Amino acid sequence: MTLNNLSSLVSYLKSKKKLYEIQELVSPTLEMTEIADRIYQSKDKSYPILFTNNSTPFPVLINIFANEELTRQYVRWDEVAPILENFSDLFKLKFSRSSFLFLKRFMKSKPYKRRCAPCQEVVSRELGFFDLPILQCWPNDAGRYITLPLVHTIDPETGIQNIGMYRMQIYDNKTAGLHWHIHKGGAEHFQKWKEMKKRMPVTITLGGAPALIYAATAPLPQGIPEYAFASFLLNKRIHLVKCISNDILIPADSEIVLEGFVEPEEELRMEGPFGDHTGFYSIPDYYPVFHLELITHRKKAIYPATVVGIPPKEDEQLGHLTTQIFTPIIKQTLLPELIDLYLPTEGGFHNLALTSIHETFPGQAEKVAHAIWGIGLLSLTKIILVFDDDIHLRNWSNILSRIDRSVAIPDDILFSKGPLDVLDHSAQKFAYGGKLAILATSKFKSNHMFDMNTYELPFIHLWLTQRIAIIYHDHFEDVLTWLKQHSLHRDKFYVVMEKRWYSAKASLQLWFGLSTLDPVRDLHFIQERFSLVINCLSYGKTPSPFNTSWPEMVLMDEKTINTIDQKWSSFNFDFFTESPSAILRKEIEQ
Secondary structure (H helix, E strand, O other), X not given: OOOOOHHHHHHHHHHOOOOEEEOOOOOOEOHHHHXXXXXXXXXXXXXXXXXXXOOOOOOEEEOOOOOHHHHHHHOOHHHHHHHHHOHHXXXXXXXXXXXXXXXXXXXXXXXXXXXXXHHHOEEEOOXXXXXXXXXXXXXXXXXXXXXXXXXXXXXXXXXXXXXXXOOEEEOOOOEEEEOOOOOOHHHHHHHHHHHHOOOEEEEEEEOOOHHHHHHOOOOOOOOOOHHHHHHHHHOOOOEEEEOOOOOOEEEOOOOEEEEEEEOOOOOOEEEOOOEOOOOEEOOOEEEOEEEEEEEEXXXXXXXXXXXXXXXXXXXXXXXXXXXXXXXXXXXXXXXXXXXXXXXXXXXXOOOEEEEEEOOOOOOHHHHHHHHHOOOXXXXXXXXXXXXXXXXXXXXXXXXXHHHHHHOOOOOOEEEEXXXXXXXXXXXXXXXXXXXXXXXXXXXXXXXXXXXXXXXXXXXXXEEOOOOEEEEEOOOHHHHHHHHHHOOOOOOOEEEEEOHHHOOOOHHHHHHHHHHHOOHHHHEEEEHHHXXXXXXXXXXXXXXXXOEOOOOOEOOOOHHHHHHHHHHXXXXXXXXXXXXXXXXXXXXXXX
């Protein structure tokens, strides 16, 4: 199955009865988000949604990556996975079926240039952002945002193009903020155009092959074009066409194209807040302004969108796919001892990495942790846990049990500092802060007798394991002082969470705890009893030099929730799903 554009995707989904088509009028302001959030969290009922009635000529397709099965089909995973597992055959100059298939696909990775394309069937300088069904996703967003843009920029020195996915805040009918991070290719190109004092051409495409949408999010090494990567996945050359107003090449099968420019000398403009994938509203900051010159689109174009927020959302499918694609490559080129790498959804794909390795010499776990902190965007990882090769990284019971039995405090606790995700509001400095590795491997360690006795504490608490306790209390210093003053048992981990999280699901507690941590600031060692006290409170912390208070969690407002509750029966679903925002509110307000 090769899906070149959203029209073919919709046809395919309809034929397989894996699409929800809603003909009832639904507003792009909040309402589409609430429906998409409910559907995605319906698990086995999670499919893409097509909103055909939104007061514009453009239907909205959302939750494209609604489940693992569809996501794998988009990138032809059954064909790609065996090739990646034997990627090292190429370096060994070993002729095998895998190397033959790789080279065969590689030969199709060069894009094919066309003179005309479906994405330029309609050309208009009069259309603007207000003519598109652009979403306002969450109540406290700064406005409407394009959430699934493929932002095309070009290096003025080399002519090499980059595609990135950077959200865009709509300021007015012809201008928008471009939220590219300092670690990304678009920001690098912007700096070069700025140094040359020349206007920077920028083109945004919406839609196209789902594999290309994914490729725009993938952490590709510098110099590897996203078009080539998407072509390799699809085993088919991507067709490109030149923009009308600039020299940028874009996918011919795009649905909608926004051509324009950024003026590097123009004053940056405040962007945000936005309900981001961290589950919190991003801290407002200054970003370049995109000026829209013209819009081209298919005659029957479909507008694509995605929703991020408190996990899980559909971006988890992209994150897991990235891990599955790149782990075999990392293993075969950089870390031969690596067995598995897993980035849990609860960690937002930057806060937590779980790894298993085949350990053959002392210090190898430390080596792996430092190596991961030096690989591409994995360098932004905040916490790494390293385990032996016999552990299943997706089984939390096994993970906790192994920490319980294998981690000596402080010998197996490794601290560092380095770059962090720009959106990490818990860091003490912008995009920079503490890092932590927990070394839970068992070889090459001296025998250590852990204290496996549990006991009652004068706080609301839960012993997850015999050595790991969660204490629910709103004043961290009170807990830390009490633990220091009393002669308790040795070798314990005490995780301090806010009282309101006591009844919440474990996955949400993990998400919130990881979101609040700067390991260097928030881990406290009680030397006399070899115990570690971890501050997962948001209270009493200054999250960033740009913000005086902790950012709010991303939750839907009650008015929108009630509106969708009332409309639900008109959507022709054969099930009802309660609002995830309403569920969480009830859990943390008890």
